[in-house]
Amino acid sequence: MKTRIESFKQTKAQLMELFKDELWRICNADESFYGCGIAHGLTYAIKGSEGVDVHMNHNEKKGITIIATIQADGSKLPLTFVCKGLTDACHKQIYDNRVFSNELILHSETGWATKEVFQEYLRWLRKYYNDRYRENPSYIQNDRIYLFLDTYSSHRNAETKKLANLLTCMSLAP
Template sequence: MRRRGYPISTKLQALGMLETMSDYKVSVALDVPRRTLRNWMSHKHEILAYEGNLKNIKLEPGGRYEVFPEPPGLIEFINHVRDNKRALTTTHLILWIKASQRKWLNNYLATKKQSTSYDSLFRLRFCHRHGFSHQRPAKNKVKQADLAEAQSDFAAEFHREYIAYGKECVYNVDETGIYYGMPPRYIWAVRGGSSKFSSGEKHSLRMTAVLTVRADGNKLPILFIMKGVPPGHHYAVQQRAWMDTRVWATYLRDVLDEASEEPSVVLLDNFESHVSGESYNIMYEDPTCVRCHRRRRRCVNPLTLG
């Protein structure tokens, strides 16, 4: 007979009920054996301190035990290299292991065939298990430290200038393109002829979502910009499925104006349609007067702003 498992959420619920109810009543209410409840009570502090997915059954993940003797050290090395925007390959990891864990490495390789010993080491999938992935390298224009400093300075400036506005009056707006059908990388064309194709085909399978969240955590309905609509959100049609002055005016009148009931602040970037004269006219013709605060273009996405 297979042993029954209970998610962490059920364990937390049971511990809360045991504060005011007997284990017998809790057992009947949750259909959990009293012996299991007593076991949960003996591990009460560990369960209450759990911060992971409440759907999990175990406090600690299962699976095979870690073979490598010092995971935190290698993880710290990986993060240090990447924080400095340096290229990191498997060869760099092996060199670190040779320098820091040579005894373990020699013992591990001694248990493998000499011709395939390093192949076994490569298949340990250490990086995959600890949240790292194999990616194509890309050039970085600005250092991460500079971006973090710019974000911190901007956050301080913004909160200082608009401290009088409550959280229910500060809106954060940004657009994100959704590509669900990219153009092919290679096409057939007449030798010596042009390989260009129409801009309409280039953007035929793209739509844009305009996301707005208030500082108090409430989210406005999403404005979807597409070529083309199910109820519940707002939609706009644009030739290239992108934001322009006309669509931005639609957003201000149909989405933002419906949500703002008093003078408010809108946090957005300096995209052309956002800072146009028409945009300012629409904002200031409303008695509730929604003020715009332009952010630096090189800052990180404002939806992540602390």
């Protein structure tokens, strides 16, 4: 009997072969916490050392969650930022006209990628593909997207799976 990892590798290889001329259909998304530190910290290092200690006066938990998505052809999709707060007003924590253009900015009470946040991300991903590939004859004929994900709980609940509809979400083995 194949392990989950062997099965995943086989499925991935089959998709890469099947869509070798359409690698934009296959993408991987992952979320990660990014700490927002103050830029005026002190650094200490012995001259010539390989490491540097950075000492900052800030809350290590202050930061945002970022969802990054990359296509199998190497193209990077706009980032998704998840702010901590209850309303769109919390987006001001990170918004800057010089930096952000087409990125998606969402929020949750905890600042984590909850199932509601992840479902909104999936809606955005579908819209992104529809807008970008709407004139592509292959996409018009078959608009399926293959999204590789880890096993985080917001990816696996029934509501998210139902919403994914034409997105084929592949869970990576832990």
